[in-house]
Amino acid sequence: MKLINIYSVITLLSVLVFTSCSKFNDINTNPETPEKVNSAMIATRIILAMSNQPGQKSFMQPYLLTKQIAWSELAEGYQYNGFGTMDMSLTFLNDAHFMEEFAVNEEQKNAYKGLSHFARAFKLFELTMALGDIPYADALMGESNKLYFPKYDSQKDVFMGVLKELDQADVLFSKGAKFEGDPVFGGDPNKWRKLVNSFALNILVQLSGKTADADLNVIPRFAEILNNKPVFGANEDSFQLIRSDNSGQTYPFYKVSNSFVIYPMVSSEIIDRLKTNQDRRLFYFAKPSPVKIESGLKASDFNAYQGVDPSLAFSNLAAIKKSNDYSQLNFRYTELPEGEPTQIYGYSHFCFVVAEAAARGWVNQPAVDWYKKGIKASMEFMANHTPNEDRFHNGMPLDAAYVENAIMNYQTDFPANLEGKIEAIITQKYLASFLQTKTAPYFDYRRTGYPKWKINPASSMNTDALDKMPLRWRYPSLEYNYNSKNVNEAVQRQFDGQDDVNKKMWLLK
Template sequence: MKISFKVLAVGALMLAATGCDDFLDINTNPNALTAATPDAILAQALAATAANYNGGINNGNNYNTYSSFATGYWGKSGGVSGFGEERTYNYSNSYNATLFTATYDNLNDYNIIQRQAGTYPNHAAIARIMKAYNFLLLVDQWGDIPYSQALQGAAETTPAYDKAADIYADLLVQLTGAIADINTAAANNTALTVGAAEDIVFAGNMTKWKQFANSLKLRILMRESQTPDASASVKTQLAALQTATDGFITADVDVQPNYAQSTGQQNPFYNRYGATAAGTASGDRAFIIPTNYIINQYKDNSDPRLSQLYGQGTKLIGGVATPGYYGTDLGEANPPAVTGNNIGSRFLLNGGLLKGPTAPTVIMLLSEQLFLKAEAETRGLFTGGEAAAKQDYLDGIKASFMQFYRPANSNLRTATGVNNGTIATATTATPGVTQYNTYITANATNPKVNYDLATVNGALGKQEIIIYQKYLAENTVASTEAWDDFRRTGLPKFPVSLEAATPGRLPKRLIYPLSEISTNAANVPAGVDQYTKIFWDVVD
């Protein structure tokens, strides 16, 4: 695995603070390693993580685009060719290969920061947390990966592969260590300055970083919670985590490097699937339409989020062009186009997904964390029982409405990193809350919405409706987590078109890139294909 060290020229590194052009550009400059300081690297590293997660650097691959196809949110429109691997689910060793290397490049940034912990302890703690975040993304899509010998540059160009379960265990150690590092830095009065411009997530509020670390630990522990080998250890760690001193996130975790409606500075997802800085339709805007499955989930439950996420298309019915929400079946060979008589729905410009060119990029949803808590409570992994589970479940739905209805320029982070828009402070004046109330009232007798109607072990059990509502909340914004949940739980049971190459059989992972096979063949695990399960995939 030959990964270059990647940093920006100093003049561009301070983009988040200065608003310089091209702040998402990434240049290879290995000679600048000793000169670049953590305060000059952090903003760029965080912006790159956001782009890799949702949007892609220079419209490259990203985790949510891949997962949106895999987990039944997206299909291709009839107005474009290609997307063969997305439609047939036959993955090659070139599919998302650049995402593998881009993530390791980003990890190198954080590694550079962490090396300078002596003089930048809180920058290093943030880097330690973000390394855990990125390594988790890699493990959940590829399984065993280079870990203990990775990020050593020329000192180790053919690193060994660590077992995915072992990496999981160490990520928990690293997150616990990062929290301790933050506490030590505060005690020694060497904390990152509150309001620090280079922290484009929490503006130097280290309590918020500790809450994020705890929420990542919850994600990790729940991901592996159904594996027999981990069950006892997971229960012990979850019990301790529930009473963690700093708690969990209280709002969506956003990356906001001062996105602007200028070339090279727009929100990466909006830039790719919405509009250019000049206001014309982006190149990929006409390529993607939602699946009929996801449309019908909102439609069948009288869910106001449907009209907030998608614009209407048209369909010839009895010779009459009839407006409505029209999608495609996952894997369908001849889906609706975006021109002509049969027009599929598209992401609504300035709606819940394409909020605008200056909207922040979410890297963890509050709704995800609340649904994780609800699942842990209903399964007895957290205390509190069904009363606590129901409240977290309802708050998870409310958080989703608040996220999808939140305006583009509504920044949750204040100058001191304090989160606005929390569940505790939400009122009917908060965007999305009125629509949430309407949704809950309209579904009083619907077992897919009303928590009390789901039985503990029935066809619509507690875990099932929690995962179902979580799936609706993570649509496109956090598709990666929905794809992980589907492989972990088998839920929800979205349909796959019979036109797919392997009907009804969805892949379990991505395949190791050709670059790894070419340069590190002795260490790449043998006998792995797209149907080889990640260690936590034990349900089906």
């Protein structure tokens, strides 16, 4: 018997294995899938994480909290002031530093670094507004510094840090070049500068109760940014996602595969205010009540619209639903796949921020002028993103002549005293935020008391303060499970050891 050469066998097996693996890789490699991550891919993911919103019922959740919508499916916690915990995840920022590392030149590196600073400031501002003290200096240091149990910074230090990062972002974008991977502004660093500075003004106005704090320097900082840095100047500058009739890009409440379109009832907090001012935005927000139409009213009649008090007990809402005497959402929110752009921070919102600052005397400009700009921007935004068909505006279009006349009427009614001005500005900011800007109106309400929402002790889920809305969310259980020392220290420092939704954070004291 001849012995087979072991080396020949090994060589043959090696060839077979290599050939098989090579064929396997060829068959299972998608030529349309990139093999390497680049700066643009990371940028797209980060920007969409900030600007995109979930669809269907999840899209509506913030607007139950801000009393714009009553929900007829079942009793929802947000509608009835029931707050839980807030997710503190920062995973979308974990690899942000790779954007600048992969950049092809110094100018692009500056732009991507500016984006990284803005995204970090944006998210940490959102978290501190919801919770109070949060990890800031130690945040996102797990990979680079092996800091897995971040300490909590005071809320004041978080605000100071966030404002500093926005300053850094502005400088970096000013030295940056157009970059790839941006679905919002097309990578234009000048447009990002406008957003960065306009967003800083939004943060500063949230510090209206802290103007005496020399470290924060709220009023001079606000004036410096508004007068000397690029800021929003039109609706086209808004931080928003423009929707389309493409898979994954449609309006979040579009009707296709959306079984929840039957549940929203437009709130009386919205409808009653618009009816009082004979404001045609009503005809874009809602449909007329079928009962009112059957009684002889026309869809173009303000009295044909019936809002629902979202503080009513759910059994009462169910009865109204059964009666059919209420206003549903306008067709423009369910029938148009592209709907309207979804805004996180829009130009009209910015105008009302400046109007409030002007009313408070922070800048030497007439508050009423910015107030008018905000209302006009809101109306033009709706008109420009709605087909001129009766079913989408019920025969009451926001045409140029109407808008100019409405603005003059609002100017005439603008209050003379400071508190009246603040209420008018915040109320108009609220109306302009219908199904936009997520929970921003709640933070204005918490800070100013406006708009004056109805709080019903009989239906409230805020069991420790039935006549009030909660002031914050609780820290998530993951923090207590994995970072207990630091979160407990923060709770003790702020709230005497009670992680309670009705406790006042530093911002509100």
